[in-house]
Amino acid sequence: MNKMEIKFDALSQNEAFARLAVSGFLLYKNPGINDMEDIKMAVSEAVTNSIIHAYKDGGTVRIYCEIHENEFMVTVEDYGKGIEDIALARRPLYTSKPHEERSGMGFTIMETFMDSISVSSEKDKGTKIIMYKELK
């Protein structure tokens, strides 16, 4: 087993760092380019959500990854406002910010690009996304 944890400010300039940190951690497994790109996409969606939706005046995003054999797990967590209706939030094209040019595709993309995803959230405590993918 191999694990990695990072915490960083919920600022949009850290989105690229988050994607590269996770893909850099995976590099030694020699994953296929498709797996790598899929994971970058899913991480970008989860991290962007924490940055855009979770906080009003800034906060922290935590990423935690584990690799067991060929099973990859990534957790993206924030300590912000939480999601009141998770089923509604996960619906394709649903966004609470249509006026800010959001397309409401983040959760759908995470579900499509990873093998499985679980979402837990508590009002004013935060949101935790856990995603799995088998590396090929």
Add this chain to the structure above:
Amino acid sequence: MKIDSIISGNTFVIHLFGDVDHYSTEFIKKYIYDNIIPDIKNIVFNLEGVEFMDSSGIGMVLGRYKEMSEKMGTVALVGVKGNMERIYTLSGLYRIIKNYTTIDEALKSIKLRDGVYE
């Protein structure tokens, strides 16, 4: 993120390079507002140099489409590939915004469309 552009008739051709995420879409939007001229009613995004794009890119393209639609214009894409193509399909964006292999092709179809609308 690096941006280049040229104006061809009433169309703004924007070449994007690098990653299109939430952070860089803010730059792209500002670049467009700073450089667009009133005559422009169409935008072509050349994505051949884009290495990564997520849902923020989809939202940004849709936003520009809404603005150009108000002027009876449109938005076209060039060089959608890989995972970008998957989210382009998944989001349904492909139904309203076409993807072309070359800029010339995109400009030609916009000209044809203008001919019909004018």
